[in-house]
Each structure stands twice: as C-alpha cells, then as structure tokens.
Amino acid sequence: MPTVTVAGTEVHYRAEGSGPGLLLIHGSTADSEANYAAMRPLLTDRFTVITPDYAGSGRTALPRGELTLDLLVRQVAAAARAAAPGPVHVVGASLGAVVAAALAAEQPDLVRRLVLVGGWARNDDPRQELALGLWRRLADLDTLAYQQFITLLSLSPDRLSATSREEIAAAAAAARPSEGARRQLDLDLAVDIRDRLPAIEAPTLVVGARQDQVIPVAHSRELHRGIAHSRYTELDCGHNIPYERPADLAALLREYLEEELAVTAAAAG
DSSP states (O other), X not given: OOEEEXXXXXXXXXXXXXSXXXXXXXXXXXXXXXXXXXXXXXXXXXXXXXXXOOTTSTTOOOOSSOXXXXXXXXXXXXXXXXXXXXXXXXXXXXXXXXXXXXXXXXXXXXXXXXXXXSOOSOOOOXXXXXXXXXXXXXXXXXXXXXXXXXXXXXXXXXXXXXXXXHHHHHHHHTOOOOHHHHHHHHHHHHOOOTTTGGGOOSOEEEEEETTOSSSOHHHHHHHHHHSTTOEEEEESSOSOXXXXXXXHHHHHHHHHHHHHHHHHHHHHO
C-alpha cells in the first residue's frame, strides 16, 4: 500500500482502476476497506479510485495532540494529489462527508465534483449529541455494548431484520473502540463547518439516508440548503449507506460524475 507523508505521519492509501481520479473518504471509527470494499469494484472500470485511511484508521497513525478536521483534510488531499493528476471527484461518507466539504471549501483547485453522503454541518442538535456522546462513552465503558449500539443505529431496521444473527455479530465485532476511534468520535462531537459551506464552488450532490439513526436525515437536507446550487437525493436505508446499499450508491455516483463527461463531450463536439 503506497503512502504519502503529512506533518510527519505516513498516510496509507490505495489507488485502483483507470480514468478520472475519484477520492472516497471514509467515516469515523472505520477505515477505507470497511466503508468501500464493496463499492470499489463497481467504480474502477471508469475511475481511478483513491481510498486513503486518515489518522487513527487502518495503518495511518494518530498525531500527537488533538485530532483536527484540518489535519484530516490535509491527509486526504495529499493522497489524492499523489495518486492522480489534476482535480479529482471527491466523495465522503459520515465524518468523511464533513472532511470532503471542508476540502472543497479550502482547496477548490483539487475538487471537480463533490458528493456528500450522510453528513452534517453542525453539532448543536441535542439528539445527535446524545447519540454520539453515548457511543463515545461506551467506547470507554463496555466494548460489547459499543459494538451493539452502533450496529443497531447504523443499519436500517429492515436490513437488520433480514440479516442473520451470525452476520450481525460479525458486523458488530468489526467495530473496535480503538484509540483512533475514540479520538475520531471526539471530533464528531466538536466539528462544525457551517462557516465553510458558502466557500464550496464545486458542483455538489448531497445524499441523505431516510432511515438514518446516527445522523438524522435532516442534517443532509440542511447541508444541501447551505451549499449553493447543490442537488439533493435520498436513499431509503440507514446511516452506513456504503455498506447497506453499495450498488445503489455506486450507481448514483456514476450517473452524477459521468454527467460532467457528457457535458464536456457535447461542448467539444
């Protein structure tokens, strides 16, 4: 797995496929494989798919001191610049959507089109604070409860009911309350990007999850309202869209991102 160094830390990433660069940014407490392993092969025929692990995930170490949004932006941007020439399409899920939005605001030269999946802009919602805060406390108190809690919240009731006990147990066991997960959850509870949204210039698609119990879908709708000229769509599933509906999300991405190519070809013709 190649690496790029940012602020003294090696950031691990993968780059597969061919075509325009497509940066996929994972959510907190996960890594790029957990979020995007099912989606990557659905996209590599058309895009160079770049999947970095930011600080505290995969093999990318935590920094000393506070884990900040700006550091995560720098890490994923460096991986994108190392893996593909020119501007890239950027997709982020959950905390990855927050990172992706901040990246588009701060480094507009890097972002061709932006897709924000299950994201949020603010942290003054008492319900969201309660859910994320309990998840964070369980990381220190009870590993099994931590794993069961986020498995229960991150998937839709229909998906859980249709999943075997063995599959649910395996999904829960993959959620580990590591120090990286703890510090990413701390960032989840603090991050606020409302002041950055007006700076986003890239064409943007916001994707909400209608049955999201981690970050209620109202936050995705609010992101859409805060980004000028953005589009909005929803999928009928839980928060972990890349896991629950990988084919549907990949189809949305292909349709939205390939639209640019069609417009460019028409203009050239």
